[in-house]
Amino acid sequence: MTERVVLKLGGSVITDKSGGCTIDHARLREIAEVLAAHREIALVLVHGAGSCGHPEARRYRVDEGLGRDNLPGVYHTHAAVSRLNAAVVEALREAGIEAIGIHPLCLALAEDGRLVSFETRQIAGMADHGIVPVLHGDVVMDTLRGSCIVSGDQVVARLAFALGSRRVGLATDVAGVLRGGSVIPRIDREILESLDVGGSAKTDVTGGMRGKIAELLILADAGIDSEIFHVSQIGRFLDGTDHGGTVITRKE
Ligand SMILES: Nc1ncnc2c1ncn2[C@@H]1O[C@H](COP(=O)(O)OP(=O)(O)OP(=O)(O)O)[C@@H](O)[C@H]1O
Numbered sequence: 331m332t333e334r335v336v337l338k339l340g341g342s343v344i345t346d347k348s349g350g351c352t353i354d355h356a357r358l359r360e361i362a363e364v365l366a367a368h369r370e371i372a373l374v375l376v377h378g379a380g381s382c383g384h385p386e387a388r389r390y391r392v393d394e395g396l397g398r399d400n401l402p403g404v405y406h407t408h409a410a411v412s413r414l415n416a417a418v419v420e421a422l423r424e425a426g427i428e429a430i431g432i433h434p435l436c437l438a439l440a441e442d443g444r445l446v447s448f449e450t451r452q453i454a455g456m457a458d459h460g461i462v463p464v465l466h467g468d469v470v471m472d473t474l475r476g477s478c479i480v481s482g483d484q485v486v487a488r489l490a491f492a493l494g495s496r497r498v499g500l501a502t503d504v505a506g507v508l509r510g511g512s513v514i515p516r517i518d519r520e521i522l523e524s525l526d527v528g529g530s531a532k533t534d535v536t537g538g539m540r541g542k543i544a545e546l547l548i549l550a551d552a553g554i555d556s557e558i559f560h561v562s563q564i565g566r567f568l569d570g571t572d573h574g575g576t577v578i579t580r581k582e
């Protein structure tokens with residue numbers, strides 16, 4: 331079977347997170363060129379929301395329960411991140427990649443913020459046929475809360491586990507997980523306890539770097555390592571060469 335690689339493009343690298351939904355089309359074109367040069371890989375792509383979804387999720391508090399006052403938040407949050415998804419897919423297709431958008435809201439269900447059902451067999455089928463499915467963090471219906479926000483990081487972990495992927499990468503706007511300005515090469519649960527990892531400097535309802543590591547440690551517990559690196563290093567990650575980032579792993 332072809333190796334399936336799961337790659338997340340952080341919302342911080344494909345949008346300007348300081349304002350309203352501002353998509354960085356030039357960055358998307360650059361990333362698409364790099365991915366097009368690695369077309370032999372069975373790739374499953376996930377992206378975060380950045381400024382296209384986090385502000386709406388916060389404004390409508392769609393994470394905290396659904397009532398008459400915030401009901402439109404499901405639409406507005408999903409619409410914002412779907413706009414970004416369409417831009418990602420368009421950039422990839424313009425670079426000659428057979429990409430297609432897939433929305434978690436339409437195929438997943440959560441319970442208290444955690445995915446409890448998520449059909450992935452169609453995603454595996456696409457990847458194996460050379461189609462690049464492009465998923466994203468999304469608002470998802472939740473059996474306890476009404477709705478919740480499932481981060482792209484949770485989607486990445488879920489997909490990697492379901493697809494049996496051994497190569498999982500997360501491209502972000504920092505060189506890796508930092509301590510005192512330097513990249514920490516490996517993190518396990520024990521090392522994390524000694525670290526002061528923060529959220530995001532911008533509007534982010536899913537916990538920034540702290541939330542990301544929490545999701546990836548669950549994946550590491552299942553025996554699947556993942557890698558966090560700067561967006562400029564995507565090519566090196568796909569080549570399997572050193573990208574200078576952080577590996578999230580299980581304690582030996
Ligand atoms: N110790 C740390 N090392 C690295 N980044 C950190 C650390 N503590 C906090 N951060 C913040 O985490 C941010 C990356 O997390 P963030 O959730 O914004 O990434 P993303 O996945 O690109 O975005 P999104 O969640 O929108 O997809 C960095 O830009 C930085 O501000």
Ligand SMILES: C=C(C)CCOP(=O)(O)O
Nearest residue numbers: 378379383467481482536
């Ligand atoms: C806010 C929404 C819609 C999804 C959040 O996903 P993330 O940017 O990966 O944390």
